[in-house]
Amino acid sequence: MTESVVKGGAEGRWYDARAMAQALVLNATYEPLSVVPTRRAVVLLVREKAEVVHTDGRRWASEHTSVPVPSVIRLLHYVKVPFERRVPLSRRAVFGRDHGSCQYCGRAAENLDHVLPRSRGGAHTWENVVAACRSCNARKGDHTPEEVGLRLVSAPQAPRHHGWLLIGLASPPHPSWRAYLEDTG
Numbered sequence: 030m031t032e033s034v035v036k037g038g039a040e041g042r043w044y045d046a047r048a049m050a051q052a053l054v055l056n057a058t059y060e061p062l063s064v065v066p067t068r069r070a071v072v073l074l075v076r077e078k079a080e081v082v083h084t085d086g087r088r089w090a091s092e093h094t095s096v097p098v099p100s101v102i103r104l105l106h107y108v109k110v111p112f113e114r115r116v117p118l119s120r121r122a123v124f125g126r127d128h129g130s131c132q133y134c135g136r137a138a139e140n141l142d143h144v145l146p147r148s149r150g151g152a153h154t155w156e157n158v159v160a161a162c163r164s165c166n167a168r169k170g171d172h173t174p175e176e177v178g179l180r181l182v183s184a185p186q187a188p189r190h191h192g193w194l195l196i197g198l199a200s201p202p203h204p205s206w207r208a209y210l211e212d213t214g
């Protein structure tokens with residue numbers, strides 16, 4: 030394999046524009062954790078906080094060290110994912126989770142619906158927000174689903190699918206990430 034060398038300066042500056050990409054970070058358990066600039070992934074390698082899982086063959090070199098330019102790295106120590114790291118609740122994310130269909134009747138959704146209405150103390154959380162069609166949303170109003178004879182197709186949950194990490198990602202995911210981002214259930 031031919032390796033081209035990407036030169037880094039003494040302060041770890043990054044010179045190769047092609048390398049201004051992103052790397053997938055896996056937890057020690059191989060679960061996808063986040064996406065970081067490749068530069069940040071290189072720092073984790075240099076500091077021996079992570080190991081290379083996949084590289085495109087190039088190397089990053091500074092005065093003192095040289096590491097592969099990674100597209101996937103794995104942290105050497107397990108990181109417990111805090112609550113705050115959950116996927117932010119947004120209309121786009123909820124519609125994505127609910128496949129754009131009304132969670133009461135299955136038709137095309139147009140609104141976000143609070144299962145327990147906000148006026149009744151319902152929270153704005155993944156567990157209480159669903160996609161709904163205009164008709165079901167209007168029918169519910171300030172009622173609970175039971176009060177107006179509606180039933181959720183399933184209990185709403187915060188997304189666990191790893192692919193959710195990619196929401197808002199500017200560029201397409203690197204092909205080497207695919208194996209780690211597929212739904213593991």
Ligand SMILES: [Zn+2]
Binds near residue numbers: 131135136162164
């Ligand atoms: Zn509906």
